[in-house]
Amino acid sequence: MPSGVEGMSETMRVVFRVNGAEVVVEAEPGRTLAELAFEGDIPLNTACGGNGVCERCAVVLHEGAFVIGTERCAVEPGGRRDALACQTRPAGGRAVVEVPAASLLEERAQIHDDFVLPPHLHSPRTKKYVADVPAPDLGHAPADVERLEQALRRSHLPDGRFHVPLPVLRRLPAALREGGGRVTATVGPCGGRLSILALDPGDTSAEHLAVAIDVGTTTVVCALVDMTTGRILARAAQYNQQIRKADDVASRISLSREPEDLDRMRRLIVEDTLNPLIHKVCARAGVAPATITRLAASGNSVMIHLLLGLPPEGIGAIPFATVVSRHEGYAAREIGLDVSPTALLDLVPSMSGYVGGDITSDVYASQLLERHGLHLLVDIGTNGEMALWDGRRLRVAATAAGPAFEGAGLRHGCRASHGAIEHVRCESGAISWATIGRGRPIGICGSGIVDLVAQFLGCGLLTGVGRFDVDALRAAGRLTEIEGSQGAVRACRIAGADETETGQAIVLTEADVAEVLKAKAAVFAGTKTLLQQCGKSFKDLDSVVLAGGFARHLNLRHAAWIGLLPDLPVERFHVIGNGSLAGAYLALVDARAFDAFDAIVRKAEVVELNLTPQFEANFVDALMLPGMDESEFPAAMAEMGRG
Amino acid sequence: MARNQELYDAISKGKRKDVESIVNKEIAAGADPVKMLLESMVPAMRDLGDRFSRNEVYVPEMLIAARAMQAGLNIIEPMIAARGHKPLGKVCIGTVKGDLHDIGKNLVAMMLKGAGFAVMDLGVDCDVQKFSKAVDEGAQAVCLSALLTTTMPYMKDVVAHFKARPNVKVVIGGAPVTQQYASEIGAHGYADNAGEAVRAVERCLGLAK
Numbered sequence: 001m002p003s004g005v006e007g008m009s010e011t012m013r014v015v016f017r018v019n020g021a022e023v024v025v026e027a028e029p030g031r032t033l034a035e036l037a038f039e040g041d042i043p044l045n046t047a048c049g050g051n052g053v054c055e056r057c058a059v060v061l062h063e064g065a066f067v068i069g070t071e072r073c074a075v076e077p078g079g080r081r082d083a084l085a086c087q088t089r090p091a092g093g094r095a096v097v098e099v100p101a102a103s104l105l106e107e108r109a110q111i112h113d114d115f116v117l118p119p120h121l122h123s124p125r126t127k128k129y130v131a132d133v134p135a136p137d138l139g140h141a142p143a144d145v146e147r148l149e150q151a152l153r154r155s156h157l158p159d160g161r162f163h164v165p166l167p168v169l170r171r172l173p174a175a176l177r178e179g180g181g182r183v184t185a186t187v188g189p190c191g192g193r194l195s196i197l198a199l200d201p202g203d204t205s206a207e208h209l210a211v212a213i214d215v216g217t218t219t220v221v222c223a224l225v226d227m228t229t230g231r232i233l234a235r236a237a238q239y240n241q242q243i244r245k246a247d248d249v250a251s252r253i254s255l256s257r258e259p260e261d262l263d264r265m266r267r268l269i270v271e272d273t274l275n276p277l278i279h280k281v282c283a284r285a286g287v288a289p290a291t292i293t294r295l296a297a298s299g300n301s302v303m304i305h306l307l308l309g310l311p312p313e314g315i316g317a318i319p320f321a322t323v324v325s326r327h328e329g330y331a332a333r334e335i336g337l338d339v340s341p342t343a344l345l346d347l348v349p350s351m352s353g354y355v356g357g358d359i360t361s362d363v364y365a366s367q368l369l370e371r372h373g374l375h376l377l378v379d380i381g382t383n384g385e386m387a388l389w390d391g392r393r394l395r396v397a398a399t400a401a402g403p404a405f406e407g408a409g410l411r412h413g414c415r416a417s418h419g420a421i422e423h424v425r426c427e428s429g430a431i432s433w434a435t436i437g438r439g440r441p442i443g444i445c446g447s448g449i450v451d452l453v454a455q456f457l458g459c460g461l462l463t464g465v466g467r468f469d470v471d472a473l474r475a476a477g478r479l480t481e482i483e484g485s486q487g488a489v490r491a492c493r494i495a496g497a498d499e500t501e502t503g504q505a506i507v508l509t510e511a512d513v514a515e516v517l518k519a520k521a522a523v524f525a526g527t528k529t530l531l532q533q534c535g536k537s538f539k540d541l542d543s544v545v546l547a548g549g550f551a552r553h554l555n556l557r558h559a560a561w562i563g564l565l566p567d568l569p570v571e572r573f574h575v576i577g578n579g580s581l582a583g584a585y586l587a588l589v590d591a592r593a594f595d596a597f598d599a600i601v602r603k604a605e606v607v608e609l610n611l612t613p614q615f616e617a618n619f620v621d622a623l624m625l626p627g628m629d630e631s632e633f634p635a636a637m638a639e640m641g642r643g
Numbered sequence: 644m645a646r647n648q649e650l651y652d653a654i655s656k657g658k659r660k661d662v663e664s665i666v667n668k669e670i671a672a673g674a675d676p677v678k679m680l681l682e683s684m685v686p687a688m689r690d691l692g693d694r695f696s697r698n699e700v701y702v703p704e705m706l707i708a709a710r711a712m713q714a715g716l717n718i719i720e721p722m723i724a725a726r727g728h729k730p731l732g733k734v735c736i737g738t739v740k741g742d743l744h745d746i747g748k749n750l751v752a753m754m755l756k757g758a759g760f761a762v763m764d765l766g767v768d769c770d771v772q773k774f775s776k777a778v779d780e781g782a783q784a785v786c787l788s789a790l791l792t793t794t795m796p797y798m799k800d801v802v803a804h805f806k807a808r809p810n811v812k813v814v815i816g817g818a819p820v821t822q823q824y825a826s827e828i829g830a831h832g833y834a835d836n837a838g839e840a841v842r843a844v845e846r847c848l849g850l851a852k
Contacts, residue, residue, distance in 0.1 A: 317740070610743035616746055617710075
């Protein structure tokens with residue numbers, strides 16, 4: 001044993017600060033903070049099994065002596081040192097360690113469906129009102145609906161006639177009879193008027209359900225919302241089944257040219273994707289789909305057009321015109337959604353054909369326009385969309401980043417799901433990785449790709465133009481050649497055939513790196529071009545908001561090393577998760593949301609990057625690692641030891 | 644004058660500033676710009692295109708090199724024009740109507756220049772009239788680019804328009820474009836990458852070796 005262990009005091013104590021409470025654990029020598037936390041029943045997230053790879057067990061050391069990896073360190077009382085719990089051992093005396101909520105298992109990000117909400121007033125778009133409707137008598141027999149309206153007015157609803165759709169009217173006599181005169185009306189705005197969206201016999205006000213939907217090109221997420229409390233009762237996600245026909249937005253437009261093809265696309269999203277998801281969330285919460293009376297969806301313009309069965313062909317070519325941009329109160333039944341026959345669907349309005357309602361949602365959910373100073377929002381998916389707010393003007397743009405960061409188009413790329421390598425650590429030639437769900441790897445997803453390219457660049461296995469240093473790769477024993485359609489391609493072996501789920505080695509090829517370079521260059525050049533338009537540069541940014549599932553798992557420093565995101569201190573980045581789903585959720589429970597969406601859309605100035613002269617120069621500059629102008633990446637260069 | 648290896652390497656590696664300083668230095672020392680173009684610059688781009696076709700170089704490096712080449716061309720092009728140097732042929736190139744993507748098209752334009760062609764770059768969102776006008780001005784080949792499946796069908800209109808002028812050759816390419824589509828619409832040539840584009844144009848104009 002090293003002499004340091006002998007020198008330890010008899011009693012060693014670790015005080016964990018968790019969720020405002022303190023948990024004290026008696027520590028045996030040689031054990032890691034992660035092991036000690038488990039002993040104290042602290043549900044620390046060690047997704048990689050304590051291998052120091054996933055960096056999810058990040059803690060803050062506030063006091064005590066520690067050994068981090070092999071390095072000894074002492075933290076004075078009240079001090080601060082970031083460390084990974086699984087790589088840190090207490091080394092005597094009393095230690096104080098803070099466990100942030102983000103490092104706990106319960107708080108763990110779920111794929112695609114986690115989001116951060118801004119402060120908002122809970123004011124649901126539809127409400128339930130219980131009305132006691134007096135029975136008619138022979139002397140005074142106004143119509144059923146008039147007596148219902150009178151009763152509703154007594155429930156503090158505004159004066160005036162309600163819009164009552166025919167299916168609700170048809171239900172009215174039976175509901176009155178079954179409830180003995182007591183009915184529950186679901187009331188909400190529709191086309192500028194208050195409408196009775198549903199009518200139940202008796203008092204059903206305890207159960208008021210709605211569904212928020214994020215319609216992604218690749219993934220669709222549904223959340224079942226309790227409108228009374230705002231609580232999310234269940235969530236579910238699955239691939240947009242239109243993927244069976246085409247991966248990208250432009251191809252889906254091409255495949256929807258004929259009316260029967262358009263209808264097939266609509267059915268793929270409605271019948272094969274949304275309805276199964278609605279059934280799934282309802283089953284999880286133990287409720288019937290027919291009790292859902294309101295829905296809100298957010299997505300890019302093409303996905304929304306296909307959902308509504310609108311021809312998207314205008315978005316396919318200059319000037320990228322949409323059929324509609326602002327839409328509220330569609331009858332869910334006309335769309336084919338399997339919910340209450342009188343339910344309504346609202347959609348978050350879009351800014352343009354390529355900057356859709358999903359970005360409007362991001363802007364609102366992140367409160368971008370409430371911020372003072374200069375703020376950038378980036379949503380990286382199949383397309384990279386960005387918004388720049390300078391306190392006065394909102395410039396938005398879309399760029400064809402390509403699907404590399406979704407793991408598509410790469411030899412062993414995969415989506416961020418079970419078995420995907422999501423984090424990689426390279427240290428002195430050794431490569432270790434962590435997969436989602438801890439299973440054997442099936443491929444590498446976007447965050448893992450960024451880790452790989454960044455660290456390969458940092459340790460010299462990759463050159464500034466994205467080519468392998470063949471000698472270094474051979475020396476590391478990782479050089480391999482892969483037969484491609486046009487001859488052999490050089491590749492680096494990440495996981496051996498004996499280690500993977502597929503029984504096939506997982507590699508990163510030079511062609512993969514080239515795809516990553518194109519994708520990251522599109523995002524970086526897009527943001528740089530927007531900044532140039534208002535005479536600013538990266539260092540002027542007060543914050544960078546990152547939306548989308550990919551960014552949730554991204555190592556921000558590695559993203560700066562490869563020149564995907566600006567080289568700014570991590571505190572300036574705000575990761576908001578699935579902002580699109582957050583926008584759909586807010587459309588349901590925040591009565592101010594639609595006015596705010598409209599204000600965002602009115603303010604947005606769409607910058608057509610391909611018509612902006614600097615964009616191409618910025619793009620070619622950004623094809624280098626980290627970029628042509630290394631002075632844009634001072635901290636990254638220093639961290640990589642190349643400063 | 645044989646190949647200037649320094650200039651050749653600077654282009655191959657995409658070192659734009661080096662290319663500019665070498666070209667300026669050579670010109671100041673009295674070098675012949677036409678020879679410099681044909682013996683150092685054109686071979687650098689051509690070799691890079693060949694390596695690209697063999698999967699030894701990828702798009703990012705090609706774009707970086709093309710920009711270095713363009714920097715050198717910007718200096719010598721006016722001098723070459725003044726000397727009445729005769730290009731290999733004259734071609735026009737543009738991204739078709741409805742489409743704004745031009746980075747791929749610009750790379751092909753660069754490769755064609757690098758191969759010794761006079762290139763009329765018509766930009767993006769080009770309709771039939773634009774291509775037709777370029778042909779009236781002497782273009783022997785029309786190169787069409789489209790990056791979207793939604794804009795690709797316009798290529799058919801352009802090909803149909805030039806059916807009446809059999810001397811004009813139409814060559815097409817771009818991400819969604821395939822050899823099958825090219826044959827289907829009756830284009831004279833097709834290329835699936837920038838290096839191949841030069842050979843496709845040369846073949847159409849009867850210049851290929």
